[in-house]
Amino acid sequence: MSLIVQKYGGTSVGSVERIKAVAEKVARFRQQGDDVVVVVSAMSGETNRLISLAQEMQETPDPREMDVLVSTGEQVTIALLCMALKGLGWEARSYTGGQVKITTDSAHTKARIVDIDEAPMRADLDAGRVVVVAGFQGVDEKGSITTLGRGGSDTTGVALAAALKADECQIYTDVDGVYTTDPRVVDGARRLSRITFEEMLEMASLGSKVLQIRAVEFAGKYNVPLRVLHSFQEGPGTLITLDEEDNEMEQPVVAGIAFNRDEAKLTVRGVPDIPGAASKLLAPIGEANIEVDVIVQNVAADGTTDLTFTVHRNDMDKAAAILREVAESLQAKEVTFDDKIAKVSIVGVGMRSHAGVASLMFNTLANEGINIQMITTSEIKISVIIEERYLELAVRSLHSAFDLDKEPEEE
């Protein structure tokens, strides 16, 4: 008998039939004797519908009132799910974010949870009830409704699991787990039975968008075992846990390969190699709210250096315009840009203690004739920027080179 927190997203509760299917799934866990707390999102499409109403009302809708508005989406779902559970003969009680006292700061539309009162949930669980909580929302100290920002329902699930010291937080999605890479690109992509929080963070932020990054960080911080599962298929999914040092021997060096083709590369050539040059170039980019991902600057040779960085493709033209102005004032040689690039990353906590991971990666790409334009590394990740047309080839060859096609023995 476990205490399980389950989170179902908008697609999983997108229709009357799907809400009933969720109720049946919850009922199976109750039948096994598990205590269940369910977190639900708004029915898919509902949040967007509400946001467009708001935009018709006020050019920039007031954030406090926006939260009052969009929080109704989840409130509808909790009530309907409780009715469906009761229709199946199970006791259930719904809570809005405010009712379950998910206290947040007052940063409307992107609030952060500061406290949760687990007592009322505990009382309901003890009384044999399923607790159904509206995801994505809370209440600030003044009693105003807040929301955690898009995708915040994952965070609600993890936060409730942490507060209740649940055995597991299950995130139901439209995929059956986390894969070694995108199965649409590599036939041999495999579902991972386990992955660490750190790896998941690197995988998620690099494009394998299964879970909200914030929820993974939160789960890691409070050590809440997180499981990604398919809403409407059976299967064990992928368990995301702490890196257990004891297991490291068995762990594969690389857990997965992430990639991303949303980025564009900008280079300023012939930047005078003086202190503050990089900052002068990047500061106006940041001020224009353009996010910069990879930054590479090589050591200067002839008294000048080249600075290259990547931004989201949609921001390339804007960034180039800004850059040209600054480059001129710095008397840099030229600004070039390229949106036909892709980023490929290998991720794995195992590489910390394994030498040769980088060279195997670079060799593999070289053997396929793929030129590496930029390289960045972190503790558990190596990313390269390559020409976009080589992306699939690069991912497939790396997937084989790091033995990701094969089922690990421990599973």
Next chain:
Amino acid sequence: MSLIVQKYGGTSVGSVERIKAVAEKVARFRQQGDDVVVVVSAMSGETNRLISLAQEMQETPDPREMDVLVSTGEQVTIALLCMALKGLGWEARSYTGGQVKITTDSAHTKARIVDIDEAPMRADLDAGRVVVVAGFQGVDEKGSITTLGRGGSDTTGVALAAALKADECQIYTDVDGVYTTDPRVVDGARRLSRITFEEMLEMASLGSKVLQIRAVEFAGKYNVPLRVLHSFQEGPGTLITLDEEDNEMEQPVVAGIAFNRDEAKLTVRGVPDIPGAASKLLAPIGEANIEVDVIVQNVAADGTTDLTFTVHRNDMDKAAAILREVAESLQAKEVTFDDKIAKVSIVGVGMRSHAGVASLMFNTLANEGINIQMITTSEIKISVIIEERYLELAVRSLHSAFDLDKEPEEE
């Protein structure tokens, strides 16, 4: 400078454009320097949409969860209206029933208000904000969301006005006031500039459905001046207030003429004139949840009596079936029924002190050759049941006979 509570129903806030029109109306009061508290219903159609979702979930939807569900309707409107007001440059803040602490009992879907905390609203008003409150909803002592039942937004408006000691509670509707009778039946029907709570109660319950009866009772109890106005037309509307004895000299004897063709008449003939006979006949009708309106029983002549009463037309067949069974056991002579009837009532606090009102009414009908089938009277109302085909004729001739076509001098 006054403090005004304004209530807008579902039709008045039924679209983005209408909510903006409401915001503009509220803004005009603010421009005049009035403090305004606005109570809104759900956008028209929304409550029904939510209720049908619920009915798909559970055969008899759980009442607690039903309240969680349908209360989202008004929550959407308060947020949108605040945005619209802010878009016009006015400060505004929304409150759900729970946030403004409209405390109710726990009778879900038909809760009654027990307390209101006016302090937060007062603080907002002092700060120059428009306060926008979700109608129809509250919160019980356990923090569960409750609703006041359909049409409860009028009650919310009156309750807030009472708590805040507002100068006036304005109910915006799709009519421009309360009329002497239905203008579709009598061309000369006039908007009343004033009517008393008592008269309004008799008028409303008799078919001139402008206001929720409960809200009128509430307003009368706490002496909250109530004004019925048109949402999208200018005009003074009708003010509903206490009966001021000083004014009685000027008051017309009859304020208006109400009528109703929803009823059917059932008669049991030859009921043995023994104690308890009427109760034996009517008890099973009540047990079948059939509401009885007018009941008339004449003194017995030959040891038997006739009992006649009216029910809603939809209930006639059911009532007749029940009645036949009981009549047999009582050895009554026969059961007859008739749904081709109508009820016409004259209403006015003035008739208390004026003799001859009844005889003028009966004479008027007699002169038109209209036979009176049943008569009932109360302090400020006389109702007759007549053949349905004479309804329009009866209402028109009474409207003239009591001088309701003429504008009173005081106005």
